[in-house]
Amino acid sequence: MNGATRALVLVTAILAVAPAAGAQDTGRTHRVRTGDTLWELAAQYLADPFRWPELYDLNVAVVEDPHWIFPGESLDLPGEHEGAAERTVQSPERRAVRVAGERKTPREAQDSPGDARRSFGATGEFPEGSVFRADPSAPSYGDLSIEQTEPRAVVSMSDFYSAAILADQSAFVSAGLTARVVSEAHPSIKLPRAARLNDQVVLHLTGVEVGVGDYLKAVQWGRSMGIAGHVLHTVGAVRVTRTYPSRDSVRAEVVQVFGDYRVGDLMLVAEEYPIVPGIQSEVEEGGTVGTVLGFTEDQTLVATTETLFLDVGALDGVQVGDLFAVFPATATAETALIEDRLSLVRVVHTSEETSTARVTAMRDAGMRPGTPVRRVERMPQ
Numbered sequence: 363m364n365g366a367t368r369a370l371v372l373v374t375a376i377l378a379v380a381p382a383a384g385a386q387d388t389g390r391t392h393r394v395r396t397g398d399t400l401w402e403l404a405a406q407y408l409a410d411p412f413r414w415p416e417l418y419d420l421n422v423a424v425v426e427d428p429h430w431i432f433p434g435e436s437l438d439l440p441g442e443h444e445g446a447a448e449r450t451v452q453s454p455e456r457r458a459v460r461v462a463g464e465r466k467t468p469r470e471a472q473d474s475p476g477d478a479r480r481s482f483g484a485t486g487e488f489p490e491g492s493v494f495r496a497d498p499s500a501p502s503y504g505d506l507s508i509e510q511t512e513p514r515a516v517v518s519m520s521d522f523y524s525a526a527i528l529a530d531q532s533a534f535v536s537a538g539l540t541a542r543v544v545s546e547a548h549p550s551i552k553l554p555r556a557a558r559l560n561d562q563v564v565l566h567l568t569g570v571e572v573g574v575g576d577y578l579k580a581v582q583w584g585r586s587m588g589i590a591g592h593v594l595h596t597v598g599a600v601r602v603t604r605t606y607p608s609r610d611s612v613r614a615e616v617v618q619v620f621g622d623y624r625v626g627d628l629m630l631v632a633e634e635y636p637i638v639p640g641i642q643s644e645v646e647e648g649g650t651v652g653t654v655l656g657f658t659e660d661q662t663l664v665a666t667t668e669t670l671f672l673d674v675g676a677l678d679g680v681q682v683g684d685l686f687a688v689f690p691a692t693a694t695a696e697t698a699l700i701e702d703r704l705s706l707v708r709v710v711h712t713s714e715e716t717s718t719a720r721v722t723a724m725r726d727a728g729m730r731p732g733t734p735v736r737r738v739e740r741m742p743q
Contacts (some may be wrong), residue, residue, distance in 0.1 A: 363688075364698075369478065371621045378693075382444070388439045388465055389565070390438065390439050390633055391397050391436050391437060391438055391439060392407070392436070392437045392439060393434065393435070393436050393437075394431050394432060394433050394434060394435040394436075394437060395433055398431060398433075399431065399477065399589060400414040400417050400418055400428055400431060401412075401414050401427075403417055403437070404416070404417055407439050407647065409439075409514065412674050414428070415428070417437065417439070417440075420437075420439075420440060421437045421438055422437050424436070424437065425437070431493050434512070440480075440705045442701055448507055451533070455707055459533075462732065464556065465510045467574065468536065469488050469540060469670050470480055472573070475570060477552055477606045479488050479692070486619070489538070491692075491722075502701060512596045513639040513640030514640070515637045515638075515639045515640075516641070516643055516683040516708065517637050517641060517682055517683050517708060517710050518743070519635050519637075520618065521710045521720060522635055522636075522682060522710055522711060523577075523579060523596065523599050523618065523620075523632060523635070524596050524618070524620040524636065525596065525669070525710045525711035526584065526593050526594060526595045526596065526658045526718060527593075527594050527711055527713055527716075527718055527721075528587060528590055528591040528592070528593060528594070528655070528671055528716045529591050529592060529594045529632075529713075530591050530592075531583065531586075531591070531592045534594075535568075535569075535631045536566065536568065536581075536628040536629055536630060537567060537569075537570045537572075537578060537628075537630050537631050538566050538567040538568045538570070538578075539565070539566055539626060539627060539628050539629055540557060540563050540564075540565055540580060540623075540624070540625050540626060540627050540629065541563075541564045541565060541566045541611065541625070542564050542604055542625055543556075543557055543561050543562070543563050543625060544562050544564055544613070548701075556623060556624050556625075557580070557598060557616050557619070557620075557623045557624065557625065557627075558619060558623075559617075559619050560605070560615065560616060560617075561616045562613060562614070562616075563600060563613070563614055563615075563616060563625075564611055564612070564613055564614075565578065565600070565602075565611060565612050565613075565614055565629055566610065567609070567610055567611060567612065567629075569602065570593065571601065571609060571611060572605070572631065573605065574602050574603060574604065574605060574708065575601065575602060576601070576602045576632075577599055577600065577601055577602075577617075577631075577632070578599070578600050578614065578629045578630060578631055578632055578634035579596050579598070579599050579600075579629065579630045579631075580591075580596070580597050580598040580599070580600065580623050580627040580628070580629055581596055581597065581628050581630055582594075582595050582597050582621070582622075582627055583594060583595075583596050583661075584626070585659070585660055586656060587656050587671070588716065590655050590656070590673075590716065591716075593658055595626075595658070596617060596619060596620055596621070597620050597621035597622060597623040597627060597678060598616055598619050598620060598623035598627070599616075599617055599618035599620075600614035600615060600616050600617060600629075600633060601614060601615050601617050602614045603615050615692055618731070620628060625675050631636070631675055633733070636681070636682050636683075637682060637683060639716065639740070641683075641742060643683050643684060643685050643739035643740055643741050644739060644740060644741075644742060645738065645739055646737055646738060646739055646740045648696070649686075649737030649738055649739075649740060650674055650678055650680060650736070650737045651674075651678060651695035651696055651734065651736045651737075652672050652673045652674035652678070652695070652734075652735050652736075653672070653673050653695075653731075653732050653734055653735060654670055654671070654672060654688065654729055654731055654733040655670075655671040655672060655673050655716065655731060655734060656670065656671055656672045656731045657669065657671070657703065658670070665721070665724070665727075665729075666721045666722060666723065666724055667720060668720070668721050669710075669718060669719070669720050669721075670707065670718075670719055670721070670729070671717065671719070672686065672707075672709075672717040672718075672735060673715070673716060674698035674715075674716070674735075675713050675714050675715045675716045675717050676712045676713065676714050677715060679743045680709060680712050680713065680717050680737070681709065681740065682709055682710060682711060682712055682741070683709060683741040684708070684709045684710070684717075684736050684737055684740050684741055685706060685707070685708055685722075685738055685739035686708075686719060686738065687703040687705075687706055687734065687736055688703060688704045688705045688706070688707060688729055688733055688734075688735050689702060689703055689704060689733065689734045689735070689736070690702065690704060690726075691706060691726070691728075691730065691732060691733050691734070693734055694734065695734035695735060695736040697734070697735065698734070700738060703725065704725055704726040704727075704728060704733070705721055705722075705723060705724040705725060705726070705729065706721070706722050706723040706724075707719035707720060707721050707722065707735070708722050711738060
């Protein structure tokens with residue numbers, strides 16, 4: 363065999379082998395059909411649709427936008443072979459895409475200045491025009507972090523202002539009463555006449571002066587607790603929005619509703635909220651002792667969040683936020699072990715001689731009037 367014949371045989375052999383080599387990759391490619399998406403292909407081939415960016419990164423030479431793949435395209439699939447992205451074939455059936463207002467082929471779009479394709483996996487960015495790409499002109503609200511939350515208050519403002527108190531009904535002097543509702547925030551709601559959230563009300567004042575922005579509480583009398591006084595429930599809170607020259611009435615907006623707030627309810631000037639968020643109560647040894655006077659309702663205490671009254675108050679150094687342990691009736695408050703407590707109660711309001719407390723933890727529901735208590739945590743002075 364001469365030299366020319368040998369060369370001809372060699373070229374023929376190479377051409378014959380080439381298709382066979384290409385056929386070895388058929389199991390690692392997918393030819394796109396109508397309705398295919400990278401999401402579905404990732405679920406089919408990678409068993410996880412959320413791995414679709416891997417398919418996109420492997421086929422950036424073909425896929426212009428990960429949200430659009432077109433019938434006839436041949437996509438490489440992740441596998442053991444190397445260089446699959448470089449062997450991906452550009453489909454002749456690829457439809458044109460719009461770039462910068464002109465219709466261009468994907469290759470022209472790729473080569474256009476400023477339109478370089480960005481890989482989702484490599485840079486964390488989506489291609490230009492992607493609906494998932496961040497708009498630089500959009501406002502930024504910062505990063506979400508569980509460590510950037512507001513400090514928690516030991517007693518919420520709502521718990522403080524809604525707290526029932528004990529008062530001497532015979533000596534009680536109110537700041538006025540709710541005269542009428544002048545503007546309903548929800549006129550389409552057909553309910554019995556009452557003051558509801560965001561309603562505008564007129565208050566008749568008796569001997570007090572308030573200004574715009576001041577807060578008052580609407581209150582109703584509850585049950586008698588003997589010599590300790592009557593329960594006075596807070597049913598709403600209002601903020602003064604307008605004063606009148608006569609000074610005997612003001613207009614206010616209902617900002618909180620805690621009960622059945624109605625026209626005719628008595629009003630009290632609201633105290634200043636005393637809690638600084640983030641300030642916590644501190645453990646105390648040998649704290650102030652007292653007893654449970656009773657509960658807001660004449661019933662057995664059965665759950666947390668219930669409210670009770672203590673026979674110690676501001677004159678005894680008790681502050682909003684103090685924590686008391688309630689002990690069995692047979693225990694001595696001064697010497698009882700904290701492990702023997704029935705429950706823990708947090709003071710939410712103080713009067714001169716009494717306190718209102720809310721149950722925060724309970725081990726036994728056997729509390730009753732006369733049960734001993736001892737302060738185990740106190741707020742910093």
